[in-house]
Amino acid sequence: MGNISDDDERSFFAEVPMRPAAKAKAADEKPHYLGHRDRLRERFASAGPDALPDYELLELLLFRLIPRADTKPVAKALLARFGTLAEVLGAPLGLLQEVKGIGPAVALDLKIVAATAQRMARGEVHGREILSSWQQLLDYCRSAMAFEAREQFRILFLDKKNALIADEVQQTGTVDHTPVYPREVIKRALELSATAIILVHNHPTHLFSITHDHSLAH
Template sequence: MPELRKSASADEKPHYLGHRDRLRERFLTSGQGALPDYELLELLLFRLIPRSDTKPVAKALLARFGSLAEVLGAPINLLQEVKGIGPAVALDLKVIAAAAQRMVLGEIKGREVLTSWSQVLDYCKAAMAFEEREQFRILFLDKKNGLIADEVQQTGTVDHTPVYPREVIRRALELSATAIVLVHNHPSGDPTPSRADIDMTKEIIETGKRLGIAVHDHLIIGKKGYASMKGLLLI
């Protein structure tokens, strides 16, 4: 009898398999809008952690970082601090994040940036909002305001990035850009421009004016939102 019980137990499927099937079916029939963040994250983890219950892992990731976007934006070393996330899974999550960023960038590449502003903001938030260090990014535009290139020019500390106005304009000239949009993030989460941010932006504007390079805006990206210096009438 003990052997029969052992055999029956061995034939039992793990409890999470039925849950996975139901979740996949709900995604297929109702779409991603029907799933909260933790269930969408579970769907991602199904492939990355094939032989384990991923619900506790998904909930632990969200408890640590706050949202699906913040999970995908988290650095690899912090992802690995969550129980159930090893180096391979952490790397796979970053690959998924990179693919999502590339998809959003594809929506604005070559298009007139000023008429695709919401997509520009979506891209900048996906790329920068959850970085642990400040990044200074430049969107280079052609004479029709189409995106030529998107480059991170400098990476700094948690609250400072060195920016050199002459280098910004020099790179714009190299790319034959006629306008630029400046973007940087505030790891603190608060996108409010600092006095140093405003002064640096005005210096780039003046340097660019002399060489025919316009600065359309300077966006500051934070976890809590974004700030537009043009919208705030600071430039």
């Protein structure tokens, strides 16, 4: 078998239903999902993203990644496997490819979208009083760390107004262990003139825990 291009792969993995040749549609008849795509795009344009549930937003994204198939079943399968849109984008490449309809090229495209979303989330909280929005902090940590295969010890460094100075992964460990060195944490906080820190520790089996420490201000 010859090499398969990314476009061919996206079509191949898209679970297009097979039909007997005698019942095949006329060549000039458009697939049924194209009308659905047009209607969904129009609803997004007129009502905005808040009017669409997670699976429909994911569908809109998959329209571009899987151009020649019905993406609704794929979107619903991804959410059934991982739970939320943020957790779909945070899932590792290998786990994404275990979902029917997702091949290596589409999985990589989803990770590119995830990296873009993380960069946007970092920009949204940088320099703002993130502690006044606990949900925003949770969403940010979930998009950055959900479904990480190894444990991470992440630190958010804050100034005296609780605005974010820096977000850094201080240590990366194994699947169930990560070392923490308090001396390095304090050293880095002093280098950044941070007055408070938020310690985030993910658990690959059950997301993450968050600790907030204001003691640096004293």
